[in-house]
Amino acid sequence: MPARFTCDGEDVSPKLVWTDVPDGTKELALVLEDPDAPGRTFTHWLVWGISSSITALVSDAPFSEGKNDFGKTRYGGPCPPRGQTHHYVFRLLALDDEVDLEPGADRAAFEDAIAPHILAEIRLTATYARH
Template identity: 40%
Template sequence: PKDTKSFVLIVEDLDAPGGVFYHWSVYDIPSSVYELKEGTKEYLQGLNDFGNIGYGGPCPPPGKPHRYYFNLYALNISSLGLPKGATIKAVQEKIRSHILGSAFLFGLFKR
């Protein structure tokens, strides 16, 4: 959207046994960026629910497929002011009042 200064990407599994499981958060992505390259370390990444900073791939229990949502948020600020390794809760709280628009992509994965 017009006036976008940065993006945030949050990846979540809505079908995890204990509730929503967060696989990745990337924040302070400049509005000029149109792709995230594999293994990127260019942008700030948050703590995922595996307990690591960065992306954690899908690994559902065997059986039913899980829905993985890739949520992209356009923000009216260039930085959340959070350090590397911020919790998903901190990222969500910071973006709440700065979202200009959003889009999502979802895929299914099963073992």
């Protein structure tokens, strides 16, 4: 992943683009997670309320965000320990209904809300290392 999108850069979210949203999709949700974090998977970003008609996620798109494991309600870029390479998985989820969550919801509430509504999921994995 380019440094611009990490704690070593501007810590801004990358533009994500997709096609072929499944029929019946009412809303999209997005998770960015680090499965290589010590102890457990680390949540960097939780997003929901993305219109099914949108095919790219940019910073000014209307959506709601949950609390990440940095304790912030926003994108938190990759920031692995120096000398380690971590994988960062973007999970885009097509949902058959709109999610009823308050902004700032945690990962558990997010997962509970979306689990019964997942139609499809696609993943994009990037890596980042700090030297």
